[in-house]
Amino acid sequence: xxxxxxxxxxxxxxxxxxxxxxxxxxxxxxxxxxxxxxxxxxxxxxxxxxxxxxxxxxxxxxxxxxxxxxxxxxxxxxxxxxxxxxxxxxxxxxxxxxxxxxxxxxxxxxxxxxxxxxxxxxxxxxxxxxxxxxxxxxxxxxxxxxxxxxxxxxxxxxxxxxxxxxxxxxxxxxxxxxxxxxxxxxxxxxxxxxxxxxxxxxxxxxxxxxxxxxxxxxxxxxxxxxxxxxxxxxxxxxxxxxxxxxxxxxxxxxxxxxxxxxxxxxxxxxxxxxxxxxxxxxxxxxxxxxxxxxxxxxxxxxxxxxxxxxxxxx
Amino acid sequence: xxxxxxxxxxxxxxxxxxxxxxxxxxxxxxxxxxxxxxxxxxxxxxxxxxxxxxxxxxxxxxxxxxxxxxxxxxxxxxxxxxxxxxxxxxxxxxxxxxxxxxxxxxxxxxxxxxxxxxxxxxxxxxxxxxxxxxxxxxxxxxxxxxxxxxxxxxxxxxxxxxxxxxxxxxxxxxxxxxxxxxxxxxxxxxxxxxxxxxxxxxxxxxxxxxxxxxxxxxxxxxxxxxxxxxxxxxxxxxxxxxxxxxxxxxxxxxxxxxxxxxxxxxxxxxxxxxxxxxxxxxxxxxxxxxxxxxxxxxxxxxxxxxxxxxxxxxxxxxxxxxxxxxxxxxxxxxxxxxxxxxxxxxxxxxxxxxxxxxxxxxxxxxxxxxxxxxxxxxxxxxxxxxxxxxxxxxxxxxxxxxxxxxxxxxxxxxxxxxxxxxxxxxxxxxxxxxxxxxxxxxxxxxxxxxxxxxxxxxxxxxxxxxxxxxxxxxxxxxxxxxxxxxxxxxxxxxxxxxxxxx
Numbered sequence: 093x094x095x096x097x098x099x100x101x102x103x104x105x106x107x108x109x110x111x112x113x114x115x116x117x118x119x120x121x122x123x124x125x126x127x128x129x130x131x132x133x134x135x136x137x138x139x140x141x142x143x144x145x146x147x148x149x150x151x152x153x154x155x156x157x158x159x160x161x162x163x164x165x166x167x168x169x170x171x172x173x174x175x176x177x178x179x180x181x182x183x184x185x186x187x188x189x190x191x192x193x194x195x196x197x198x199x200x201x202x203x204x205x206x207x208x209x210x211x212x213x214x215x216x217x218x219x220x221x222x223x224x225x226x227x228x229x230x231x232x233x234x235x236x237x238x239x240x241x242x243x244x245x246x247x248x249x250x251x252x253x254x255x256x257x258x259x260x261x262x263x264x265x266x267x268x269x270x271x272x273x274x275x276x277x278x279x280x281x282x283x284x285x286x287x288x289x290x291x292x293x294x295x296x297x298x299x300x301x302x303x304x305x306x307x308x309x310x311x312x313x314x315x316x317x318x319x320x321x322x323x324x325x326x327x328x329x330x331x332x333x334x335x336x337x338x339x340x341x342x343x344x345x346x347x348x349x350x351x352x353x354x355x356x357x358x359x360x361x362x363x364x365x366x367x368x369x370x371x372x373x374x375x376x377x378x379x380x381x382x383x384x385x386x387x388x389x390x391x392x393x394x395x396x397x398x399x400x401x402x403x404x405x406x
Numbered sequence: 407x408x409x410x411x412x413x414x415x416x417x418x419x420x421x422x423x424x425x426x427x428x429x430x431x432x433x434x435x436x437x438x439x440x441x442x443x444x445x446x447x448x449x450x451x452x453x454x455x456x457x458x459x460x461x462x463x464x465x466x467x468x469x470x471x472x473x474x475x476x477x478x479x480x481x482x483x484x485x486x487x488x489x490x491x492x493x494x495x496x497x498x499x500x501x502x503x504x505x506x507x508x509x510x511x512x513x514x515x516x517x518x519x520x521x522x523x524x525x526x527x528x529x530x531x532x533x534x535x536x537x538x539x540x541x542x543x544x545x546x547x548x549x550x551x552x553x554x555x556x557x558x559x560x561x562x563x564x565x566x567x568x569x570x571x572x573x574x575x576x577x578x579x580x581x582x583x584x585x586x587x588x589x590x591x592x593x594x595x596x597x598x599x600x601x602x603x604x605x606x607x608x609x610x611x612x613x614x615x616x617x618x619x620x621x622x623x624x625x626x627x628x629x630x631x632x633x634x635x636x637x638x639x640x641x642x643x644x645x646x647x648x649x650x651x652x653x654x655x656x657x658x659x660x661x662x663x664x665x666x667x668x669x670x671x672x673x674x675x676x677x678x679x680x681x682x683x684x685x686x687x688x689x690x691x692x693x694x695x696x697x698x699x700x701x702x703x704x705x706x707x708x709x710x711x712x713x714x715x716x717x718x719x720x721x722x723x724x725x726x727x728x729x730x731x732x733x734x735x736x737x738x739x740x741x742x743x744x745x746x747x748x749x750x751x752x753x754x755x756x757x758x759x760x761x762x763x764x765x766x767x768x769x770x771x772x773x774x775x776x777x778x779x780x781x782x783x784x785x786x787x788x789x790x791x792x793x794x795x796x797x798x799x800x801x802x803x804x805x806x807x808x809x810x811x812x813x814x815x816x817x818x819x820x821x822x823x824x825x826x827x828x829x830x831x832x833x834x835x836x837x838x839x840x841x842x843x844x845x846x847x848x849x850x851x852x853x854x855x856x857x858x859x860x861x862x863x864x865x866x867x868x869x870x871x872x873x874x875x876x877x878x879x880x881x882x883x884x885x886x887x888x889x890x891x892x893x894x895x896x897x898x899x900x901x902x903x904x905x906x907x908x
Contacts, residue, residue, distance in 0.1 A: 276526055280511055
């Protein structure tokens with residue numbers, strides 16, 4: 093109560109994730125001379141693109157009171173499919189199509205298991221996580237898939253009109269997701285899936301179809317993220333996407349999307365992804381080991397939600 | 407209004423509707439007529455078949471037998487789409503609104519106006535159209551506001567707007583005032599009046615007889631799945647109506663048996679204030695008495711109950727239970743024998759998906775199993791004892807509480823605290839959403855509690871209940887107690903006089 097009234101009006105309306113992002117940038121800017129350079133900032137943006145591609149559909153999935161734990165493992169599997177096929181056939185189009193199809197298959201499996209068979213999302217996607225991870229190890233025998241054409245690498249390192257390609261891809265993905273969520277019937281029904289499923293049924297909308305659609309979108313975006321990941325590593329690793337679902341869920345939570353009642357905010361997810369990206373980058377500059385980085389992301393989630401909690405109704 | 411003389415033509419008619427569920431005849435040859443510009447109220451005890459009839463009307467259930475006539479022509483209603491075709495819309499008790507969508511998107515959920523590309527929604531037109539619908543019912547609000555920011559009454563207005571935007575000519579309202587304050591209720595009634603003038607037919611389900619008489623053009627009474635009668639309000643009295651509903655002649659009100667003389671002071675509150683908006687509350691409750699806490703909705707009654715129970719922080723004053731000062735935590739107050747039976751039993755008092763048995767023993771687990779080790783046999787035995795004592799109508803201890811009727815759910819909440827050996831009970835609106843027959847039974851239960859030496863503080867919005875059940879009552883206004891009425895001063899007029907007096 094006292095915190096709320098003491099907080100200036102304007103500041104009180106700034107979401108927790110924005111405050112966290114500003115504080116992080118300020119602190120790293122003060123501590124490390126290399127942080128606030130154009131090169132490093134461009135770095136942060138480019139490095140955040142893969143996470144954004146996963147966090148966007150994750151926002152929609154969480155808004156339906158669902159969860160997709162498999163998204164990192166599906167990314168890995170799609171990346172391996174991409175690498176294996178492009179090496180075998182030399183056809184980029186075929187390889188990308190196969191990677192996207194792999195993502196869509198897992199998305200379809202998640203959606204059908206959750207909506208038709210009624211298995212809880214947490215359990216379903218934990219299962220498909222295991223399957224995708226296992227298939228990745230099986231196909232590669234635990235080894236990296238190397239020897240993909242140079243041209244793929246340029247998708248990650250290339251520029252168009254001076255702007256890095258991954259940023260353009262991520263911006264396009266954000267725009268598409270924004271339109272999908274806020275300007276289409278499908279997006280409207282996503283709010284309803286989490287907010288009041290009964291209302292959808294009464295309106296004569298297929299709840300199952302919509303749910304399957306949401307998870308399909310997750311699979312599709314994991315496929316595109318796999319393209320960026322493969323291009324970035326110039327190879328495919330059977331463990332490349334391990335833990336990415338954690339970062340994606342954290343970014344969504346930091347961004348202020350609630351796990352209940354269809355209360356989601358896409359721009360918040362963008363800020364959340366940046367906050368996670370800044371945090372990882374800053375800690376890298378300070379040579380903090382990656383295990384400690386994971387812990388710090390956990391702390392970030394709690395801090396951002398704590399700031400939001402200060403303002404919400406008691 | 408349509409009592410004699412000019413009767414508007416029949417808009418829709420259900421004839422000889424029967425519907426059976428395994429083991430239950432939910433509807434048995436029920437006929438029901440809906441006329442344009444008329445409020446037809448549907449009354450009956452819980453389980454009388456009102457909801458089933460409405461679900462048949464809106465296509466959620468398929469009737470086993472019977473026919474439908476729209477403007478005199480026989481039609482079929484097989485699903486909700488059919489019902490909508492004939493202009494039938496239901497304002498559900500549990501709202502069908504999506505909290506984080508705005509008003510306009512809620513109104514047009516599932517019927518979005520298409521934009522320039524497939525899948526796109528024409529935002530501007532949807533909001534303009536919504537504004538038009540809202541204006542038509544006289545609800546002045548920005549259609550861009552998200553629904554979760556609205557109060558219950560405003561959400562109901564949005565529901566009504568949603569129905570009307572679907573060209574509804576028949577609005578079914580199921581207990582629409584259950585969660586409304588008096589002022590909001592008045593607004594709703596004004597709107598119903600406006601809808602009638604526009605030729606909309608309204609089917610109104612309510613437990614509140616005062617409302618029924620205020621609104622109805624005709625009243626149909628259901629009992630045990632059969633239609634008992636259709637009567638005109640001018641030709642009947644509340645007592646007659648209740649007699650029709652329960653099938654026997656009873657007092658509308660509950661006849662209070664003599665009470666033992668009040669004993670020792672159980673609860674003593676002095677100068678209680680809390681950040682939730684109450685100040686300088688002084689009250690006492692003695693063993694063997696039921697004390698009312700009355701006042702308008704929002705006058706601070708629930709806040710007083712929560713502060714006494716330790717659910718909210720207090721800022722001043724003291725609370726003594728059995729002479730000992732309590733510290734203001736729910737653990738402390740429950741361990742000393744206090745129980746709060748909250749207003750909203752579904753979200754605050756019960757684990758709906760769990761069994762009756764699990765629920766009734768929940769609060770008493772510590773006393774039942776002091777060692778901390780659970781013994782299922784003993785638990786079921788204890789649960790059965792409570793179920794028998796309170797005469798909870800359930801097929802078995804294992805039945806999920808959510809499947810019981812409102813009255814029986816309330817008994818489960820009470821049973822829970824009985825098992826915890828509570829000696830002081832606070833009831834917050836114990837009869838909300840409970841039908842007449844079950845009400846009397848809840849009051850008998852309260853009576854039994856005080857006969858056994860317990861003390862009860864009862865909050866109720868229905869003054870008549872306070873008058874008939876309580877030994878004394880306090881009346882609240884704007885967070886303060888503004889008067890205490892002894893047994894012989896306890897009348898509806900006195901309560902209302904104190905509650906609204908400025």
